[in-house]
Amino acid sequence: MIVDRDRARKPLIFIFVFLFLIIVFLLWRSSLLINVFDEFATRFLSQSHGLVWYLILWPAAHLSRPLIIVLFILAIAFYMWGSNFKIPALWFLLTTLTAFPIDALLTLLIHRPALAGRPVSIGQTFPSLPVLLTFLLLQFFFVLLVPEFNKKARKAKNRTITFMIFWLLLVCLSVIAFHYNSVLDVVSALLLGYAWFLFSEEVYFEYAGLFSRLKTFRGSWI
Numbered sequence: 001m002i003v004d005r006d007r008a009r010k011p012l013i014f015i016f017v018f019l020f021l022i023i024v025f026l027l028w029r030s031s032l033l034i035n036v037f038d039e040f041a042t043r044f045l046s047q048s049h050g051l052v053w054y055l056i057l058w059p060a061a062h063l064s065r066p067l068i069i070v071l072f073i074l075a076i077a078f079y080m081w082g083s084n085f086k087i088p089a090l091w092f093l094l095t096t097l098t099a100f101p102i103d104a105l106l107t108l109l110i111h112r113p114a115l116a117g118r119p120v121s122i123g124q125t126f127p128s129l130p131v132l133l134t135f136l137l138l139q140f141f142f143v144l145l146v147p148e149f150n151k152k153a154r155k156a157k158n159r160t161i162t163f164m165i166f167w168l169l170l171v172c173l174s175v176i177a178f179h180y181n182s183v184l185d186v187v188s189a190l191l192l193g194y195a196w197f198l199f200s201e202e203v204y205f206e207y208a209g210l211f212s213r214l215k216t217f218r219g220s221w222i
Helices: 011-027 033-047 051-063 066-082 086-097 099-109 127-146 151-177 183-211
Strands: none
Touching: 011 033, 011 066, 011 183, 033 151, 033 183, 051 127, 066 086, 086 099, 086 127, 086 183, 099 127, 099 183, 127 151, 127 183, 151 183
């Protein structure tokens, strides 16, 4: 099975949900300290750093847009389904696409002020939807792709992990630099994303075997 039993998973879910809820509570109460920190950190990271920095962040800012990521998700799920990974494909789709209603609901509940300089075409989201989707996508790559490297391909494995971390960092910085989201939007997305992914792993471990008995998923790798 792709996902093994992990006793640390449930405690980690509670820890990351708790940290996320702390931020939500402080934002809901309009805490002066956290708002000052958010404004200062966002202003520092979004100030102009020159053409080279702009050219580095521009691809991450545009490739992390929700529509682009959805196309990636659908293409990957289609490939997995065709490769007889039907149950993992369903797990992948449900985990990533349910991020949209979760993010939309939180955006409605937590009214965040619009950032100065934010493009009109970019909607306000809390937590940052581009970061949330990118994080979930990379987590699946880490679970599905990285274990396939054998011991002889250790360098390739390390390079892949390094690239994923680097890309996530670029996305986090780019959405701040281009005024899409604030620092707390990004931090909240990382906390929620990890908690949601761990929860989805727990669900997959518990119910993947049941789905394998259904006719549609019979013979699928789990």
